[in-house]
Amino acid sequence: MNSLWIDSVKGLSKFETLDKNLETDICIIGAGIFGMTCGYYLSHLGYKVILIDKNNLAGTTSFTTGKITSQHGLFYSYLNTSYDMHFAKDYLEVNEKAIKNIQDIINKEEIDCDFEIQNSYVYTTKKEELALLEKEQKVLEDLDYHAKLTKNVSLPFETEGALCFKNQAKFNPLKYILGLAKTIIEKNGQIYTNTIAVDIEKDKNNSIVYADTGKMIKAKHVIIATRYPFMNVPGFYFSKLYQSTSYIVALDTKKELLNDMYINVSSPIYSFRSAKFNGKDILLIASGNCKTGHDYSHENPYDTLKNFAKLYYPDCETLYEWSSEDCISLDKLPYIGKYSSLLPNVYVGTGFKKWGMTLSNVAANLIVDEICERKNPYAYLFDSTRFGLFKNFDEVKNMVVDSTNSLLLNKLKSSNVSLENIKTNSGAIIELDVKKVGIYRDKENQIHAINPICTHLGCLLTWNDIDKTWDCPCHGSRYDAMGKNLYGPAFKNLEIYQ
Ligand code: FES
Numbered sequence: 001m002n003s004l005w006i007d008s009v010k011g012l013s014k015f016e017t018l019d020k021n022l023e024t025d026i027c028i029i030g031a032g033i034f035g036m037t038c039g040y041y042l043s044h045l046g047y048k049v050i051l052i053d054k055n056n057l058a059g060t061t062s063f064t065t066g067k068i069t070s071q072h073g074l075f076y077s078y079l080n081t082s083y084d085m086h087f088a089k090d091y092l093e094v095n096e097k098a099i100k101n102i103q104d105i106i107n108k109e110e111i112d113c114d115f116e117i118q119n120s121y122v123y124t125t126k127k128e129e130l131a132l133l134e135k136e137q138k139v140l141e142d143l144d145y146h147a148k149l150t151k152n153v154s155l156p157f158e159t160e161g162a163l164c165f166k167n168q169a170k171f172n173p174l175k176y177i178l179g180l181a182k183t184i185i186e187k188n189g190q191i192y193t194n195t196i197a198v199d200i201e202k203d204k205n206n207s208i209v210y211a212d213t214g215k216m217i218k219a220k221h222v223i224i225a226t227r228y229p230f231m232n233v234p235g236f237y238f239s240k241l242y243q244s245t246s247y248i249v250a251l252d253t254k255k256e257l258l259n260d261m262y263i264n265v266s267s268p269i270y271s272f273r274s275a276k277f278n279g280k281d282i283l284l285i286a287s288g289n290c291k292t293g294h295d296y297s298h299e300n301p302y303d304t305l306k307n308f309a310k311l312y313y314p315d316c317e318t319l320y321e322w323s324s325e326d327c328i329s330l331d332k333l334p335y336i337g338k339y340s341s342l343l344p345n346v347y348v349g350t351g352f353k354k355w356g357m358t359l360s361n362v363a364a365n366l367i368v369d370e371i372c373e374r375k376n377p378y379a380y381l382f383d384s385t386r387f388g389l390f391k392n393f394d395e396v397k398n399m400v401v402d403s404t405n406s407l408l409l410n411k412l413k414s415s416n417v418s419l420e421n422i423k424t425n426s427g428a429i430i431e432l433d434v435k436k437v438g439i440y441r442d443k444e445n446q447i448h449a450i451n452p453i454c455t456h457l458g459c460l461l462t463w464n465d466i467d468k469t470w471d472c473p474c475h476g477s478r479y480d481a482m483g484k485n486l487y488g489p490a491f492k493n494l495e496i497y498q
Pocket of ligand 1: 238454455456458474475476477488489490
């Protein structure tokens with residue numbers, strides 16, 4: 001799976017795999033936008049920084065839409081209702097600052113990443129949803145933020161209304177990350193790829209990060225910047241996060257494109273922006289809010305997006321299609337700060353929902369302030385050790401039900417699929433000698449068999465026929481058809497059966 005961002009850079013720089021023990025001030029696990037932003041700030045403050053990543057750079061960031069905005073759907077009504085005005089105001093303020101911070105970095109480091117200031121809109125085509133936009137506007141007004149409600153937008157169809165945040169931005173996230181990587185290296189930072197962190201241990205005032213290469217890094221501070229924290233205990237983040245898959249198509253519409261960025265109010269979600277690619281303006285449409293590992297029986301989401309686009313751009317040509325994974329907390333707020341009181345110099349930033357471009361900058365600033373022992377007035381918004389899960393009781397209930405089913409009940413159910421029924425380039429779980437076996441029949445009709453038990457905490461996987469992956473309904477780990485781990489929290493591959 002390739003995204004437009006990956007093909008828009010001239011090959012990703014190659015870095016070495018960790019093959020020696022090292023000592024440093026800061027070890028950052030995960031070289032996506034959050035890890036890189038931490039690395040950027042800390043290396044510029046004079047800290048010795050080492051980043052490691054299990055793949056190459058920007059594993060998750062390469063598959064986002066690259067919107068930089070403080071408009072996270074109709075989030076301010078939610079914050080106002082679930083918390084209070086002051087909380088909502090601070091959330092808005094810190095996200096607005098993050099947009100400015102990103103722009104400042106790009107200007108200072110002269111990063112050529114197609115950064116562009118644009119307006120962002122939440123729109124609706126349904127009359128009955130207009131009241132939701134009005135309610136959000138009223139909350140924003142109370143926060144002293146003027147968000148205009150208008151019908152005058154550049155979408156290719158009529159809306160009932162759209163709520164505008166001015167001076168938001170978009171960019172090519174991969175070009176931005178490569179720019180950050182360059183400056184980190186110029187500041188004597190080091191980056192190692194294809195290096196999986198498997199454990200962290202406390203060692204007096206330091207922490208030791210163990211890698212799958214058999215080597216280790218001793219660090220004064222460790223930042224876990226993997227999208228989903230890979231360590232189960234302490235922290236127990238797996239009990240308070242789930243993952244959601246979105247689908248994106250990049251289209252050459254052969255028509256003049258919309259200005260600005262858009263997302264609608266309610267499901268099915270459609271998110272729009274344009275992007276530069278090979279001198280052309282390309283339209284990106286994203287959709288989907290599918291909990292990873294659940295219900296793949298609906299229409300292929302890429303087809304849905306392409307059919308939707310054809311309504312307004314009949315001659316459009318699909319250049320790319322890809323999916324992305326997002327980590328979402330049960331109360332919809334990220335966890336940013338200390339990983340656990342048992343690991344005092346280990347920090348985390350996770351649960352950025354679908355708004356990781358902006359929130360990763362927020363998180364990086366908060367963690368940097370923690371490390372530098374500076375008080376950050378916004379830290380309380382994202383307290384990583386909070387346990388206020390019952391603000392969103394339905395999500396908690398869903399998580400318990402999903403885990404019980406996948407850990408226990410589904411394993412006891414017998415499969416009614418037989419080997420002969422599995423089509424080419426498709427997969428399913430079958431029963432073989434009372435044992436569950438995951439089968440993938442490839443395009444050449446060859447059979448590949450895996451143990452369909454997730455290597456994270458043992459849930460039964462499901463076959464995703466859209467992306468041809470094995471997905472975990474419990475916490476959203478994903479594996480390719482042959483069992484290679486793609487997305488965490490699991491980091492081990494599936495067992496292969498001969
Ligand atoms: Fe946790 Fe699979 S991701 S058990």
